[in-house]
Amino acid sequence: MSEIKDFIGQNSNRFLEELFTLLRIPSVSSQKEHTEDMHTCALKYAEFLTKAGADNAKVYPTTGHPVVYAEKIIDPEKPTVLVYGHYDVQPVDPIELWDSPPFEPEIRDGAIYARGANDDKGQSFMHVKAFEYYMADNKLPCNVKFLIEGEEEIGSPSLGQWAEEHKELLACDVILVSDTTMISEKVPSITTGMRGLAYMEVKVTGPDKDLHSGHYGGAVANPINVLCNMIDRLIDDKGRITVPGFYNNVVELTEEERAMLGRAPFDENEYMESVGVNALIGEEGYTPLERTGIRPCLDVNGIWGGYIAEGAKTVLPSFAQAKISMRLVPNQDHKVIAKLFAKHFKSLAPAGVTVEVEEHHGGQGFLAPITSSVYKAAAKAVEEVYGIEPVPSRGGGSIPILATLENILQAPPLLMGFGLERDTIHSPNESYLLSQFYKGIESIILFYKYYTQE
């Protein structure tokens, strides 16, 4: 143990310097202007993997942003861990709310502040450093492969095909991922399930041009009013999604399963305070943790239409648009849901408007058993570092590609995440606690130990 802590302690400054190099690259996968940055970031990642001791580190082109792959095969007979991570990040908008520039990482109050500090540069980089620990004196106890992609934040549109084409290269026994959140530093947890995602964009068009709202208001359907009406009708009074067939494949948990998930500590007041609201909402009959963990939901992620600049303009706009996503639970097929949504949404349109619906991206949810040897090894490692047995938890977010990789590689994912809610990933001032970064490296090192001792 002390040897691991020494390794981390002696190298901690260098680890941060290296991570900052990655954080300075604005690898926003959803914005075309950053295409070049994606390549730069992938190359830098490959460089760090090589330096840490990996072989064959390479940046592979895909139909989208490139994939980084590297490996250390010590013995084909030994088990193989595939580390999955992503080097792409979310957009920084709204930029004006950042306290420091998103791509100029800095440390404040014991945390790294930067876009990607946690999600997923900070978390994925812990694996490079844990790997380096074993490589430093040639003690790697199993084979390790790295798959670091550049399209997680946009739904990994290219990785499925690439993984299918590189099935042999990626062959493994477990897919190890740090891209999730713990309940808290005092209540470490391991994610055993995540929600799927269907992300749609809709457009409601009324008149063929913007009209004067005084001349036409009252007689011509206003696309914004119509869109609001259609969006409002997507969720009923009980907080249930109205898309016909939406709940068909949703598995209702037994009382026992719900009781087990209910053991996770949850303080409603603390939770509300942490996000600055005075009340929670959601589907009738479920607790807040169930609503974000085991139940699907629908959120408008963006809406725009008409005059949105300073001052007033009396316009009856030609169109209004929205980005609408649904979080799905395991067993709901995002492709089926996207079709059901499109059909239903169009059916809500009144006369006088036309409606377009397209799917941005999607992914299946997944569930992992807590009885597996990989889960047990991870739990033992985390317990040793945190001094408390971790709680199995269900994550509300989505890593759509995981179900795909699990299916192609026939290996289970293990989600050892070290993020905290305070990190506000996807938001301004994303951060990652230094203590979690170092404890994460330590936990991963121990995971390899217990996983190969079994």
Next chain:
Amino acid sequence: MSEIKDFIGQNSNRFLEELFTLLRIPSVSSQKEHTEDMHTCALKYAEFLTKAGADNAKVYPTTGHPVVYAEKIIDPEKPTVLVYGHYDVQPVDPIELWDSPPFEPEIRDGAIYARGANDDKGQSFMHVKAFEYYMADNKLPCNVKFLIEGEEEIGSPSLGQWAEEHKELLACDVILVSDTTMISEKVPSITTGMRGLAYMEVKVTGPDKDLHSGHYGGAVANPINVLCNMIDRLIDDKGRITVPGFYNNVVELTEEERAMLGRAPFDENEYMESVGVNALIGEEGYTPLERTGIRPCLDVNGIWGGYIAEGAKTVLPSFAQAKISMRLVPNQDHKVIAKLFAKHFKSLAPAGVTVEVEEHHGGQGFLAPITSSVYKAAAKAVEEVYGIEPVPSRGGGSIPILATLENILQAPPLLMGFGLERDTIHSPNESYLLSQFYKGIESIILFYKYYTQE
């Protein structure tokens, strides 16, 4: 008659050149970046008035954008016409839909294309030229005053106070305005009533920062979904506005009055085709022309919230905003309505969000009698130019300041407008037919003649 036509024919090119000088100045009153342009435009207007023969042309500062005033007093015993117009224009957004730059006027297919071509530079400038006709050989039959303001498109926030302070200067017998629309070139009309306006901006705030929609979706109220719900509840299934007390002072027209307004020709198919919709909507029990003329309505003029750029971002945003305006009918007080709206809108907010409501600007509607001598003089002038007796009509738009000026100056407004629906004011590709520009000048010249002959 032929003398008037000769005057216009011989000077038509110069008239256009002068008007284009005004149209090239981007005097957008709602945008701070154009503050300097407002002054430039006001000065240019004063210069044209002086050149046309007016005395004391002056640009007066106000608490907002400046006011242009000029006059020609030939005999204090004679009646005085106050010409009201405005040199400010609407924003040009969405700029990408313009076929030619909005502030580089050009003539295509017999029409001037530019922001302000009609509203109101083109229309107000006709009065300068009609005035010039009489000044050219010293035949002005009455006193004329010009009041050209720079804040009409933002609800004239400063003009009321300025007019109150300059009551004596502005004293008049009729307020003559060209800032409205005719039914068509073949069906000339004179506007005898306009709707009032209450223009609000609302903001719904949920969490104190943007959240990850996967982690929180389903448990934390999404401000966009909430805003859509609240907006949807502002209008009921019968197309009626749900704000309590909203209809209290709305005067129901008698069957006879409705029948008279119904005489205005209206082809529903042509109307739908002109704006590119396949159905009309609106308040149950009223015709389309009634819905835009004699009934109030509510339109969302703009909405925004969350991620609205390219691609997808899985965000549960902190807030969502909208600009919402209500067109009012005479007798509805916009200040009362704004208060009722704010109270009602806030009452629609569910737990978990806070709501802010502010009023942008507003104005009262008004009605003018068709039995007055000024109306009769205008009707006679228009009939002489168009060969058809004009129809009295009710305009759906608003010139909020008119009710205020009427009240301060105790003089009735007369709305001789020469715009057409095809001009798409407030929209991209605003235009003004040359034929209407010239016929407008001719009609105004004749109005002075018949008004002073009475």
